[in-house]
Amino acid sequence: MSHPKLIFGAGHLGMSFPTTAETIELLRYLKSKNINHIDTARRYPSPKPGLSEKLLGESKAADSGFIIDTKINIPANGPSGSLTQENILESMEESCATLGVKQVEFGASIVVRRRAD
Numbered sequence: 311m312s313h314p315k316l317i318f319g320a321g322h323l324g325m326s327f328p329t330t331a332e333t334i335e336l337l338r339y340l341k342s343k344n345i346n347h348i349d350t351a352r353r354y355p356s357p358k359p360g361l362s363e364k365l366l367g368e369s370k371a372a373d374s375g376f377i378i379d380t381k382i383n384i385p386a387n388g389p390s391g392s393l394t395q396e397n398i399l400e401s402m403e404e405s406c407a408t409l410g411v412k413q414v415e416f417g418a419s420i421v422v423r424r425r426a427d
Contacts, residue, residue: 349378352408
């Protein structure tokens with residue numbers, strides 16, 4: 311029987327682990343436990359949106375072999391129709407730049423949408 315795949319939820323990165331150095335230590339710990347998949351979003355953490363992706367980028371998480379999932383950054387209360395190709399591409403470009411990856415590929419998988427448009 312295979313073991314379940316664990317994915318680390320990084321919604322608190324920037325709060326519980328507020329610095330790049332602390333994030334690097336966290337990544338080392340995750341690696342030691344064979345956890346190489348991270349879930350984040352441009353909105354994380356809620357008090358400081360964008361800091362989770364920023365810390366993952368600064369700590370070179372993708373270069374260290376982590377798979378990173380993030381979410382399209384469209385305002386939760388945005389108007390209907392805000393999920394346009396332009397907005398999706400802009401959000402993906404921002405996430406890739408912040409995470410330190412050149413494109414969406416193994417090492418940074420993106421595109422999760424949580425509300426109807």
